[in-house]
Amino acid sequence: MIDIGRVGLWTGILDAHPTSRTQEVAVELEAMGWPTLWRPETSGRDAFVSCAHLLDATTTLNVATGIAQMHARHAVTTRNGQRTLHEASGGRFLLGLGVSHGPFIEAVRKVEYSKPYSEMVAYLDQMLQAPFHAVGADDEPPTVLAALGPKMLQLAADQVQGAHPYFSPVEHTAFARETMGDGPLLAPEQMVVIDDDRARATETALRHMKRYLQLPNYTNNLKRFGFTDDDISTPSERLIDAIVVRGSIDDVVARVGEHHDAGADHVCIQVLRPDLEFPMQEWRDLADAFALT
Known part of the structure; x- marks a missing residue:
């Protein structure tokens, strides 16, 4: 199993910059000591191609999708793309896979979004059976699922190597660990300002x-932990605090510790950030705070 470290970086702004610049940034992050960089997939660059460029530019940095959309590729294409990146990078690619959200899939992909859990079960089975007639690595590449609810979390524990929850409070981390049990990788995302x-x-x-507060997958998950429609429609201080750390580097370190404890x-x-510039100074300060170098 890939060692992605205790902390990593997640960013959705790679597509706002030229590929050459994202490669330069990846090299800088590697030099700072960051073990893993996560990127999403929506309607920008192809996630697999982008990850290939980032992996080619670096030597130790792990690159993960958070997440690659299941509906964007046939299961065989996903599995063999994963195998290709795994072998080419020396095991530095982690596939985060998810069903995404109905409004995105139906509006952009023009695909019906009705039974995401059942579709993921079938998709994982197709990935498992995918033929691969190429030179590959000696081991199989790892996968984590975007998982919030108990069924998807259990699937993440039983069928792949773990879960990557997004837009979730610390209470969800404890719930996810209890649901999955010991062993499977649990890698939640944490927003900070x-x-x-x-x-x-x-x-x-x-x-x-x-x-995100307009997407049922996230709002339904928040309601599991006591947040109400009022909290969500006009975000309450309690909700903002649960989802986004606002403050100092020390505040971020403390929240990360809460997730680890959970x-x-x-x-x-x-x-x-309020703009689309890379938060280079914040990333450097966090690397120092976590003693990554």
């Missing part, structure tokens, strides 16, 4: 939270 101006940090947090093996830190 490193800013000592509380009002400005809140504005940045809300800007990024807004679209059962996380790895925490993917997403540094939010």
Whole structure:
């Protein structure tokens, strides 16, 4: 199983920059000591191709999809793309796979989104049976699922190597660990705004939270942990605090520790900014705080 470390970085802004610049940034992150970089897939660059460029530019950095959309590729294509990157990178690629969200899949992919759990079960079975007539690695590449609810978390524990929850509070991390049991990888994402101006940090947090609070998969999960429609429709302080750390580097370190205490093996830190520039200074400061070098 790939060793992705206790902390990593998650960023959704790679596609806002030229590929050559993302490769330069990956090299800088590797030099800072970051073990793993996560990237999403929506309607930007192909996640597998982008990961290939990042892996080619580096030598020790692990690259993970958080997540590659199941509906974007046939299961055989996904499995063999995963095998290709696993072999080519020397085992530094981690496939995070998910069903995404109905509004995205139906509007962009023009595919019906009705039974995501059953479709994922069938998809994983097809991946398992995928033929591969090429030189591969001696071992099989790892997979984690975007999982929030108990059924998908159990599937992540039983059929793949673990789970990558997104937009979830620390309470969910404890719930996920209890559901999956010991052993499977648990790698939740954590949004942070490193800013000592509380009002400005809140504005940045809300800007990024807004679209996720319109997606039923996330809002239903929040309701499992006591958040109400009122908390969600006009985000309450309690909800903002649960999803986004607003404050100092020490505040981020403390929240990451809470996730670890709740059962996380790895925490993917997403540094939010009011613009689309890479948060290089924040990433350096966090690397120092976690003593990565």
